[in-house]
C-alpha cells in the first residue's frame with residue numbers, strides 16, 4: 001500500500017483525462033468514527049467539497065454505506081449524488097432506483113429475530129440494536145471493552161440457528177455486528193453494478209472507479225475493483241486489496257481538494 005500524497009504523481013497519472021467515478025464510504029471516511037452513529041455529521045467543509053465535486057461534469061459521486069438509504073440521504077443531503085445504502089441493497093440517484101428483491105420475506109425473518117437478539121444482549125450496557133430495514137446492526141462502541149467477547153457470544157447464540165439454516169448472513173465491522181440477507185451481494189457487487197451501468201451509458205469516455213473506505217466491508221469493493229480502478233484505504237496501512245492509503249478523514253479532504261484542483265488544471269489545458 002502506498003501513501004497517496006507520497007506517491008502523488010503516480011496517483012495522478014491514473015486519473016488524467018478520465019471520467020472519475022468516486023465511491024465514498026461514510027463513517028470513518030467522510031466523518032470520523034464517533035460513539036453514537038447519529039452523531040456522525042458531515043462538517044461544513046466536507047459538505048462544501050462534496051458539493052463542488054458533485055458539480056464537476058466528469059465526476060460521478062457515489063456515497064456507499066452500511067447505513068439505511070434513508071439515513072444516508074438525510075446525513076449527506078446533496079442532490080446529484082448516487083446513494084447506496086445497506087451495503088448495496090438499496091441504491092438511489094439521478095435516474096437510478098434499485099431495491100434488492102429479497103425485501104419482504106427477509107423483513108419477516110428480521111421481525112422474528114429482533115426480540116431474540118434483544119433478549120440475549122439487553123443486559124449489556126452500551127449496546128444497541130439498529131433496524132435498518134434490510135439489515136440489523138448491533139453497535140457496541142459504548143460498551144466496556146472487557147465485555148465485548150461476551151457480547152459477541154450472546155449475539156452469536158441468538159442468531160446461530162438462523163445462520164445454520166441460511167436464513168441470514170452475519171458480518172462484523174468496526175464495533176458493530178450485522179445481520180444481512182443471505183445472498184451474495186455486498187459493496188463490491190454494488191460497485192461493479194454501478195460501474196457497468198455507467199460504462200454502458202457513457203461508452204465514449206474512459207471511466208475510472210476510485211473507491212475510498214476504511215472498513216472491513218470496503219475490502220469487498222477494493223477486491224472487486226483491483227484490476228479496474230483504484231482503492232484508497234483510510235487508516236494505518238494493512239493487508240488489503242487497496243493500492244493506496246490516506247491516514248485519516250483529514251487526508252480524505254485533502255484528496256478532495258487535490259481532485260478539484262486536477263479538474264481545474266484539466267480545463268485550463270483544454271482551453
Ligand SMILES: [Mg+2]
Pocket residue numbers: 025026027028029213214215
Ligand atoms: Mg466506514
